Amino acid sequence: MAEPNDAQHEHTFESADAGASTTFPMQCSALRKNGHVVIKGRPCKIVEMSTSKTGKHGHAKVHMVAIDIFTGKKLEDLSPSTHNMDVPNVSRREYQLLDITDDGFLSLMSDDGSTKDDVKVPEGDPGDKINKLFNDEGKDTNVIVLTAMGEEAAIDAKEAPKG
Template sequence: MTDLDTDFTSGDAGASLTIPVQCSALRKNGFVVLKGRSCKIVETSTSRTGKHGHVKVSYICPSTHNIDVPNIKRLDCQLVGITDGYLSLLKDNGDLREDLKLPDGDLGKEIESKFESGGEFLVSVLSAMGEECPIAVKPMSS
């Protein structure tokens, strides 16, 4: 018998972080992986060769080719506190997480002002490719 050096004590479900999708199936407000990061599609267009406009990030792909699309998960958590720039979020199962930073810009200001006014609301957290980010706030549903 041989001695196996295989460790089965930990692992994951084997789910892929991305799936290949044909470029012609991509739509506005969807997501793609560009330069190893998950990116939201803000506009798509079909153009003739040599006719490309001015954009922040442009990716040109033949419609018959495949591109990676990230597996996206959205989780709504109740905000219970803000400490040193980090959100304290209560998940549906009762677990408390305190590892997400308060986002910069308008969303962060909106979260702070709603929390300071004493309102109860949910923070939507998007997870993709091992990264998580608060993306929106919405009122608590009764």
């Protein structure tokens, strides 16, 4: 009768592990401006940091202002400097742009030749830049995709180097 339990337990462990690998803990006092941090469950880039010393026996507090790397929304956090905060594992990858679909998705190819079709054309500046390079100028375009905590977004584009 032990089998179903083992299988169930193993599954729980895998999903917990998968979630945990997207971030790692770091003490507040070790965080730096322009670094990344998780605030209210969102991956953010720190734009301002200040440390306030409290009373004689109080703990220093770190005040952070950060911008959500996917939505651009401003978030703030106040935390004791000795506390740990989650830092998202953020990766940047460059893909060659093959096409832009009618429904606004990028058709991308990585270095190994595999294709990726699940990244939307971003709104605003990066999206306009991608469209301008690819559609208006007909350039070979590379798109930079940022990935963190299971989300991804195209954040920039540039003309592909001539090989």
